[in-house]
Every structure is written in C-alpha cells, then in structure tokens.
Amino acid sequence: MSKDKQFVREITPQGEDFSQWYIDVIKKADLMSYSPVRGCMVFKPDGYEIWENIQRELDKRFKETGHRNAYFPLFIPESFFQKEKEHVEGFNPELPWVTEAGGEKLEERLAIRPTSETMIGHMYAEWINSYRDLPLLINQWANVVRWEKRTLPFLRTTEFLWQEGHTAHEDEEDARRETMQMLEIYRDFAENFLAMPVIIGQKTPSEKFAGAVDTFSIEAMMKDGKAVQAGTSHYLGTNFAVAFDIKYLNRENQHQFVHTTSWGVSTRLIGATIMAHGDDRGLALPPKVAPTQVIMIPIGPPKTREQVVARTDELFAELKQAGVRVRVDDRADLSPGWKFNEYEMRGVPIRVELGPRDMENGQIVLVSRITGEKKIVQQVNFVQEVQQLLEEIHQEMFNRAKQHLEEHLITVDTLDEFKQYLETNRGFALAGWCGSEACEAQVKEEAGATSRNIPFSPRESKETCLVCGDKAKHTVVFGKSY
Amino acid sequence: MSKDKQFVREITPQGEDFSQWYIDVIKKADLMSYSPVRGCMVFKPDGYEIWENIQRELDKRFKETGHRNAYFPLFIPESFFQKEKEHVEGFNPELPWVTEAGGEKLEERLAIRPTSETMIGHMYAEWINSYRDLPLLINQWANVVRWEKRTLPFLRTTEFLWQEGHTAHEDEEDARRETMQMLEIYRDFAENFLAMPVIIGQKTPSEKFAGAVDTFSIEAMMKDGKAVQAGTSHYLGTNFAVAFDIKYLNRENQHQFVHTTSWGVSTRLIGATIMAHGDDRGLALPPKVAPTQVIMIPIGPPKTREQVVARTDELFAELKQAGVRVRVDDRADLSPGWKFNEYEMRGVPIRVELGPRDMENGQIVLVSRITGEKKIVQQVNFVQEVQQLLEEIHQEMFNRAKQHLEEHLITVDTLDEFKQYLETNRGFALAGWCGSEACEAQVKEEAGATSRNIPFSPRESKETCLVCGDKAKHTVVFGKSY
Known part of the structure; x- marks a missing residue:
C-alpha cells in the first residue's frame, strides 16, 4: 500500500x-x-x-x-x-x-x-x-x-x-x-x-x-x-x-x-x-528552507477537470520559471480535503487552489500554512503575489517565534523563582551569576537547566547571583536543552 | 616563506x-x-x-x-x-x-x-x-x-x-x-x-x-x-x-x-x-570544471601601473558579472613572466594580459592555455570574446584527447600483436574474445592488460579470440589501467 x-x-x-x-x-x-x-x-x-x-x-x-x-x-x-x-x-x-x-x-x-x-x-x-x-x-x-x-x-x-x-x-x-x-x-x-x-x-x-x-x-x-x-x-x-x-x-x-x-x-x-x-497540525517550514514552497491543487468536478489542470500547469510553469520551488498535486483519486491536510502536515508554506469558478473569474486562491488565511488574487499577478506572501510568511513565522521566546524568557533573582516557574511553565531564565562553577552546577542539579550563554545584549543586567546571592559577574541565560 | x-x-x-x-x-x-x-x-x-x-x-x-x-x-x-x-x-x-x-x-x-x-x-x-x-x-x-x-x-x-x-x-x-x-x-x-x-x-x-x-x-x-x-x-x-x-x-x-x-x-x-x-607545462583544466577559468594579469612599468590595474579591475567586474570564474593577480612584487608560468602550470584555461599599450588601443590580450595562441581583442567585446574562447578551448581539448584515444587504440588479431605494440607504445587494443575467463586471464598475465569493456559501438568487429583463436563472442577493449 x-x-x-x-x-x-x-x-x-x-x-x-x-x-x-x-x-x-x-x-x-x-x-x-x-x-x-x-x-x-x-x-x-x-x-x-x-x-x-x-x-x-x-x-x-x-x-x-x-x-x-x-x-x-x-x-x-x-x-x-x-x-x-x-x-x-x-x-x-x-x-x-x-x-x-x-x-x-x-x-x-x-x-x-x-x-x-x-x-x-x-x-x-x-x-x-x-x-x-x-x-x-x-x-x-x-x-x-x-x-x-x-x-x-x-x-x-x-x-x-x-x-x-x-x-x-x-x-x-x-x-x-x-x-x-x-x-x-x-x-x-x-x-x-x-x-x-x-x-x-x-x-x-x-x-x-x-x-x-x-x-x-x-x-x-x-x-x-x-x-x-x-x-x-x-x-x-x-x-x-x-x-x-x-x-x-x-x-x-x-x-x-x-x-x-x-x-x-x-x-x-x-x-x-x-x-x-511546528504546531499541532504538523510541520511548518519557513519559506526559504522549505523543499516545497508552494503546492498547487486543482479542484472541482470531473467535467471541468481537464481545463483546470491545464491552467494549473500553466501557472505552475510561470512560478517555476520565477525560481519558486513549486509542485502540483493533480492526482485524481485523492480528495482536495485529504490533500489540504497532507500538505499542511508537511509544512508547505503556501497552498494554491484553482477551481472552475476561479477560472471564470481569472482568480486563484492562496492559503498561508501559518495563518490559515485565504487570499484570492488575480491570476495575472500570480507570481508576484506568491513571492510577496512567501516574504510575509517568513516575517510572520519569525515574529511568532520571537514573541514565544520573549514570553518564555523570564528574569529571576533566585534559583527558587526559576524552579517555581518551571513547575507550571517552560522557558529560559535570565539571571545574575557570580561566575563560580558550583553555583552553575547547582542550577543544573535543582532546575535541570544549564547556562545557555552570557548574552551580548541581555534585556536587563542582574546584580546578584541567583544561587549564592553574591555580586554577579555576568547575566546569564539558563534553560533546559536538547 | x-x-x-x-x-x-x-x-x-x-x-x-x-x-x-x-x-x-x-x-x-x-x-x-x-x-x-x-x-x-x-x-x-x-x-x-x-x-x-x-x-x-x-x-x-x-x-x-x-x-x-x-x-x-x-x-x-x-x-x-x-x-x-x-x-x-x-x-x-x-x-x-x-x-x-x-x-x-x-x-x-x-x-x-x-x-x-x-x-x-x-x-x-x-x-x-x-x-x-x-x-x-x-x-x-x-x-x-x-x-x-x-x-x-x-x-x-x-x-x-x-x-x-x-x-x-x-x-x-x-x-x-x-x-x-x-x-x-x-x-x-x-x-x-x-x-x-x-x-x-x-x-x-x-x-x-x-x-x-x-x-x-x-x-x-x-x-x-x-x-x-x-x-x-x-x-x-x-x-x-x-x-x-x-x-x-x-x-x-x-x-x-x-x-x-x-x-x-x-x-x-x-x-x-x-x-x-595535462602536459609538460603542468595542469590543463577543461574550462567547465576549472576553479579559475580566467586569470587577469596587469603588466607594464610602475608609472602606468595604477591606471592599468584600475582598468583590469573594471574588466574583471564585467567578466565576473557574466558568471565567469575569474581572478586578478596584481601582486606588484612578482614578475609577469613568473605569473605566466605559474598559471600555465595551474592549468587556468585563459590568461588575460593588459598593458599600457593595450590601454591606448582599447585592446586586451587573451592567451589560450591549450594552444598558447595570443588573441588581441577589443575591450568592448571582452566578455563575449572570453566566453567564445572558453568554448573553443573546451572543444580543442576534447578533440586533442579524442585524437590521442584514436591513435592509441589499435586493432589486433592476436595477443602477441598487442604485446609487441606495448613494447614500444602505450594504449588500448580492440580485439575479439571467445568469452572464456581463461583467455581474459591470459591477456592480463602476458600483457598486464585487463578487459576495459565490450564497447557498444566498436569501430570494427573482430571474428576470432586474440588468445585461443576460437570464434569471438565479443569485441573487447583491453588496456592497462589505474
């Protein structure tokens, strides 16, 4: 099978x-x-x-x-x-x-x-x-x-x-x-x-x-x-x-x-x-690194199928010509709904749908993997619209990841504070560190977190060590890691 | 040093x-x-x-x-x-x-x-x-x-x-x-x-x-x-x-x-x-695979040097823009003659020389690594001339190698003939082979040559085995090999 x-x-x-x-x-x-x-x-x-x-x-x-x-x-x-x-x-x-x-x-x-x-x-x-x-x-x-x-x-x-x-x-x-x-x-x-x-x-x-x-x-x-x-x-x-x-x-x-x-x-x-x-629907690949940036899916009943597929192939060729990594899935034995789920799960940044009504209107539908938003665009602007949406998706993905990082990076004064946070949350702690290996080891032992690095531009500088309370030499990011 | x-x-x-x-x-x-x-x-x-x-x-x-x-x-x-x-x-x-x-x-x-x-x-x-x-x-x-x-x-x-x-x-x-x-x-x-x-x-x-x-x-x-x-x-x-x-x-x-x-x-x-x-002067790299396809060497006395180097850099930029793998050697402490030898030895397909007289005439000199021929061309046609010469060098290198192959592929009726040839020459033999491992092994033992392959389009078909003289099953190329 x-x-x-x-x-x-x-x-x-x-x-x-x-x-x-x-x-x-x-x-x-x-x-x-x-x-x-x-x-x-x-x-x-x-x-x-x-x-x-x-x-x-x-x-x-x-x-x-x-x-x-x-x-x-x-x-x-x-x-x-x-x-x-x-x-x-x-x-x-x-x-x-x-x-x-x-x-x-x-x-x-x-x-x-x-x-x-x-x-x-x-x-x-x-x-x-x-x-x-x-x-x-x-x-x-x-x-x-x-x-x-x-x-x-x-x-x-x-x-x-x-x-x-x-x-x-x-x-x-x-x-x-x-x-x-x-x-x-x-x-x-x-x-x-x-x-x-x-x-x-x-x-x-x-x-x-x-x-x-x-x-x-x-x-x-x-x-x-x-x-x-x-x-x-x-x-x-x-x-x-x-x-x-x-x-x-x-x-x-x-x-x-x-x-x-x-x-x-x-x-x-x-x-x-x-x-x-990634999210609960599967992969979400950033456009610049995605093997397939755009998946094109012709839809609609059998009687218009040939026409729709032919037009899809034309638009596919234009996009490919422009250097976009694009594929068409025109398999007749699989439903559009199955394909939508499949490519969503595979993290393809943009799904393109073309049906008989779009054909009549000279339009085409772009769907963003990351926001799920549908955008109906003119076929004459197809390549340009795809390229712009790829840019937007990149930016949106970066912004979301950035927000996630900022929301899950807490500033702490003590190791207890960090441990308490980790009981119900997950993320990094920004904290002062005296520079001793012993204190670093204690964070690892008690919180399961290692020093990630001493950031060049911490959003805040801490004055005292989160473990011993002595004067901090550095402000360090601690976190559990892979 | x-x-x-x-x-x-x-x-x-x-x-x-x-x-x-x-x-x-x-x-x-x-x-x-x-x-x-x-x-x-x-x-x-x-x-x-x-x-x-x-x-x-x-x-x-x-x-x-x-x-x-x-x-x-x-x-x-x-x-x-x-x-x-x-x-x-x-x-x-x-x-x-x-x-x-x-x-x-x-x-x-x-x-x-x-x-x-x-x-x-x-x-x-x-x-x-x-x-x-x-x-x-x-x-x-x-x-x-x-x-x-x-x-x-x-x-x-x-x-x-x-x-x-x-x-x-x-x-x-x-x-x-x-x-x-x-x-x-x-x-x-x-x-x-x-x-x-x-x-x-x-x-x-x-x-x-x-x-x-x-x-x-x-x-x-x-x-x-x-x-x-x-x-x-x-x-x-x-x-x-x-x-x-x-x-x-x-x-x-x-x-x-x-x-x-x-x-x-x-x-x-x-x-x-x-x-x-390669030849006795060193490497000779085919243009398509050569890391450096063109080496540009500004020449002439110190008083015109600055001007010549500046013009060389302009032409370099044009060539690079056109996708040619080009480098400039403008080191002042090495003589043009030393550089000519050096890049010849390194197998760079084209050497470009630019001197004060060329500057005056709006000309530039291209030298082919493979033929040694100098070609004086107009600077306005520089990119096009280089691209054409790269093509010609590829073709010339292929032709020379083809001629060498044809001249050193002899047709033999017997193993003795091949052995005799190898005493004073080097190359392949096209010969009939009965299909037995024993005959193949004997060629290896006596001539030090193995069967290279049974060519799809031998220039001639042989009727009898070069070793045993029985009816040939195949026409085979034999040769010493790396």
Whole structure:
C-alpha cells in the first residue's frame, strides 16, 4: 500500500507530549527513518533537501567572506588526540575506533572524527610558513561521529552531517574578529533564513568547546521552551597551534604561533527548525528552507477537470520559471480535503487552489500554512503575489517565534523563582551569576537547566547571583536543552 | 616563506616518468596533500573546487531526471554483508572495522561503508510496499572507504568521495532503462563537461561489480595510454531485492521482488581529468570544471601601473558579472613572466594580459592555455570574446584527447600483436574474445592488460579470440589501467 494512501495517523498534540509530537511529525512528513545502526538515522529526501537548502545558503555566505572548502580524512590517529589535553578529555569517551582493516589488526587505532581540529592542525603546521600564508580560511562539509548515549533524530545522532570552519591568523585580534564574524553569519542565517530568533552570547567556561579559549553560541528556543544550541564559534587561541606546532615567520622575521578559530553548524538545525515552528497540525517550514514552497491543487468536478489542470500547469510553469520551488498535486483519486491536510502536515508554506469558478473569474486562491488565511488574487499577478506572501510568511513565522521566546524568557533573582516557574511553565531564565562553577552546577542539579550563554545584549543586567546571592559577574541565560 | 615565492620546482616530463609527472603537478598546483593516515589524502581548496564543480553539474543532471538526494549511515553491520554472497566476497578484504566505541567493545562489528547497496537495500525493504512507490530514485553524495593496498592521490585512495545512485523498479525493463540512462549521463558529462572522450560499453563478467547482473562503464584514456574507469552503472537484477527482501505489491495484487540499479562516479574523476589533459607545462583544466577559468594579469612599468590595474579591475567586474570564474593577480612584487608560468602550470584555461599599450588601443590580450595562441581583442567585446574562447578551448581539448584515444587504440588479431605494440607504445587494443575467463586471464598475465569493456559501438568487429583463436563472442577493449 502506498505511503500516500495510508490511514492518516493522528499527530500527538504538542501540549500533551512534545517529544512524541516531534517523532510523529518527522515520521509522518517522511523526513527520516531509523537505521539499523544504533543512534544513526537515515535522512530521507524531504529531510535531506532541507539540509541541501541550508548548505547552499551557508556555503554562499562562507565564500562571500573569503573561505574555501577542502576535505580532510575521516580517520584520526589515536596519538593526535593526546596532543591537546582538554580536547582529548572532552572527546575520548565518545569516539568509535577502527582497530582492524583490510584483514589485519592496525598498529595504531584510528578514531572516526568527532571534529577535525587535530587533523587540520597537523596539516596547517605543514602548510603555513609565513605571514603571507595567513589568514588561512578553510571550511569542510563532512560527516562526523560521536557515540552518544541518548539520541534523537536530527538533534543528537551518532553520525551527523555538519560544516566545520577552521581558520588560522597572525594574531589574537584577527582571530577574534573572525570568530565574531562567523557567529554573526550564523545569527543572521538563523533569523533571516530559518526565521528562528536566537540569543547570541558567550558560553561559560564549563560549557565551552574542549580545547577552546572562548566559545560563543547562538541559542534558539523550541516550542516546548527548551533550548537548542544552533551554532558555535570558537576562539582557540594558540592551544592547537602549540599542540601541533603551527608556526609562521612574522613580518619581523620571527617564528610565532598562529591563532586559530573553528565554527560549525550541523543537521541539528533541521530538528531545531521543526521544533521552533511546528504546531499541532504538523510541520511548518519557513519559506526559504522549505523543499516545497508552494503546492498547487486543482479542484472541482470531473467535467471541468481537464481545463483546470491545464491552467494549473500553466501557472505552475510561470512560478517555476520565477525560481519558486513549486509542485502540483493533480492526482485524481485523492480528495482536495485529504490533500489540504497532507500538505499542511508537511509544512508547505503556501497552498494554491484553482477551481472552475476561479477560472471564470481569472482568480486563484492562496492559503498561508501559518495563518490559515485565504487570499484570492488575480491570476495575472500570480507570481508576484506568491513571492510577496512567501516574504510575509517568513516575517510572520519569525515574529511568532520571537514573541514565544520573549514570553518564555523570564528574569529571576533566585534559583527558587526559576524552579517555581518551571513547575507550571517552560522557558529560559535570565539571571545574575557570580561566575563560580558550583553555583552553575547547582542550577543544573535543582532546575535541570544549564547556562545557555552570557548574552551580548541581555534585556536587563542582574546584580546578584541567583544561587549564592553574591555580586554577579555576568547575566546569564539558563534553560533546559536538547 | 610563502608558497607563492618558493623556487619553481621543475616538473618531470611526461615522457620521462608519467607517474612522477602526475605527482609533481598535483603537488605543485596545490591540489592535495598527503595525510598522516595511510592511503588517505587531503583535498586542498584548488583540488576540492574541481570536485565541487563536478558535483554541481552532476547533481543538476540527476535532479533533472527525477532523482532526489538522501543520506544513509556510514556504518554497516557485519551481518548485512553476509546476505549477498558475491558482494561480501568482493568487498570483505577491503573493509575497515569499528570494533570499539564509546569505551566499550561492540557486540557486532561495524564496517565503514565501501558502497551502500546493503544498507540501502535494508531501508528500501522498509520503504517499498506497492507499485505506487516505484520507481524509487535516490542518490547519495558521501565518503566511502576501501582499504586499498596501493594508492595514488585522487585515483585510488583509502577514503574517497563519490555519489552512489540507488534505484528500485517494477521490472527488468524499467531498471535496465535507468541503468542505461545514467550511463549515458556519465558519458555526456565526461565528454561535454570534462572534455574527456570515453569508450562506453559493458564490463565482462570477471570485471563486473560484486553483486551485479551486468555492469556498464565509461573508460577514458590517460596521456600514458592507461585506462581510468571513469564511471559505472549496474543492473543488479533482483540480487539485492532477494537478499534484503525488497518486495512490492504489483498491479495484479501479487508480491514481487523489485529490480534495482546502482551507479557512481567518484573523486577519481579529478585524477582522470588531470591525466587526460595535462602536459609538460603542468595542469590543463577543461574550462567547465576549472576553479579559475580566467586569470587577469596587469603588466607594464610602475608609472602606468595604477591606471592599468584600475582598468583590469573594471574588466574583471564585467567578466565576473557574466558568471565567469575569474581572478586578478596584481601582486606588484612578482614578475609577469613568473605569473605566466605559474598559471600555465595551474592549468587556468585563459590568461588575460593588459598593458599600457593595450590601454591606448582599447585592446586586451587573451592567451589560450591549450594552444598558447595570443588573441588581441577589443575591450568592448571582452566578455563575449572570453566566453567564445572558453568554448573553443573546451572543444580543442576534447578533440586533442579524442585524437590521442584514436591513435592509441589499435586493432589486433592476436595477443602477441598487442604485446609487441606495448613494447614500444602505450594504449588500448580492440580485439575479439571467445568469452572464456581463461583467455581474459591470459591477456592480463602476458600483457598486464585487463578487459576495459565490450564497447557498444566498436569501430570494427573482430571474428576470432586474440588468445585461443576460437570464434569471438565479443569485441573487447583491453588496456592497462589505474
């Protein structure tokens, strides 16, 4: 029996069980399948195409800022991980090891890369000789593996797809400028492409990348009030330069260590986009990232069908020509009502209906997935109206997510206040923090929330630590997270 | 010291030592680095960008023919390989095994994928239920690993990048139509994008893919007369459908096994392109795949320099606007002569020179990498002239490679004839073959040449086997290969 004809399984309402809602929609919308390998998933075409759209847009932005792509080996010799102490401690527990190959036991075990600072550090030491070689601005699109204990499709999988930028610079200033530039690209991308507002800031020392001097992140809020770390950018100082001996001859003819950065986003952005925008009717995909932006459905009785389908095809061609990702569903054996539900569930931003009466009037109907509003427009303005509505839907989705974030970000003076809030609500807390790991750990223990980041522009600055009441060093966003 | 300023190492002439020529050019043109992992290489930006151009073009062609991309796990459980007998025998010796992960020994070893028929077969069994689900047309861009004994950058590496198409069909006819369609896409791509003529045909049983019913290939000739199998397309029959129980309910409501295909090209195309076109001056990249299609070099004395550079930048902007991949090298501390050699060695199809006299005359100089011819054109026609010359260079490169292939493909009646030819020449032999494995093996043993394929349109049909003299079943192309 065709997938399309299967009985329409209900989607669990978000308010009832958000995790089950998530699994229901990604299965029902055909984005993924579980694989027979623990924690690994299959990205089905509709899921993978979201990633392709993300890739295309980010790749353009990386190249516009002078980066080039390269590709480094999947395997990393065990000895490489020993060279940077924090890095090995951070990643060692999650590594899968190749111990045999080609029928023989290997002399040195090879890790499957969890991230490539070590391999790339090794290569940069070979490639970089002079200040003329700097900055070296390289990005890699690749698969990486981390043997996670608890997995969730897209958001936390054993193998995932990502990009990792790795750059080397003459000095701290230039490396920090790069770190911030890439973080800003991520923020802009999240907000203006995925319609997903983010909190931009610095990670606390306990949450930073293993081996980084400073880690910065963008944090998004899901519909259930939990956080997704949607992108990170690290200033690595000379940590990896010292570990891998990456030196250059500077303008004064002296050998210096380079300063490096790394930054990445992954396929977890797919999961974040779904959880940030979806509703009880299913997926709601932001227009810029949606594999199908417009679904066209001819309607009406059999006797006018041929004419209506023919006109639909003409308008389809116009829209396609204009670069809109559009599809027609003219299957005669499925009712319009079934199709309306189906594409609503799949999160297609605009549904277009064309019936015999619309034909007579030279009109056509556009329906927004996000507001449900119907708009009757003249066929002669079809392309322009669709493009405008796609823009409006993007803006509307961003505004709704922004409002949700603001309404679920409370400001608290004490940990008790936060805990009390979480008993009946879900969301983040903005609070003062003294800077001690102990206080941070206590928030985690009692509220189940981690520090998300120290926002660059908190809406308010807090004076005292939410745990110990001492003078606050920072104003921090705390939240439960995926 | 900057790479750009290093002493220009000579390139070993092709006639002296072709293998050394190859290593010299790919190192000197900065396409790759050896990695610390045996048989794995690093694709540096200029090498990787060739792959990006290949990917973009092929991906477009795959999508135009109804295929969609997906992504399947890197790891394949050991038990999966046991399900298709020929497949396991073919790939088992080359597999790397993950035996430990996350600090524990795994219950079942996981292979790193050498190709994904097994994993995808397993998933298709889950996804396919009815004839309505067919054909299922999916492609994957991924890294794969084969633990090769002898490796050569790009051409044969332990880890490499590729695409693998996997499709499922109702019957043999439709699956064979797909197999041929993809083979034809590869042929067209090789010839019209990489300017690399190929021999299109069927592999003999001993050379076919492990698990295929029939394997078809495109075979290209390198400058040293050796072959590169540049792409393959397999009709897999119901072999994997039976192994993984991929059944569908047909239009008569009966359960049937699907017929599957798979087809792939890899980063070895980069190596093939280099070996098919390069010469003693270095790389010669076909315009459509070249990362830089045009290099612009302002020349002349310091007093006119500012003006010349300014005009160069204007013309650069026009060309870039027209979609040409163009760069300017206006570094003042390097001589024009040094730059001419450098970009010739890097294989940039067109060099553009602009000097003070050209400025006065409203002219500009175009130089073809492949013919060395200078063409003085009017600046007002600059974009159009460049685009036309890029077309001409593509055609010239194809013609030269075609002529080389034709001149080094001899027709022989006996193995001795072929052996004699190979003593002083290099190339392929077209010969009759009785169809026995023994005769094929003897060619390999005595001439070091394997059957490349049974060409669809041999220029001549041979009547008797080159080894045993019996009646020929097929006319085959034999050749040494990478």
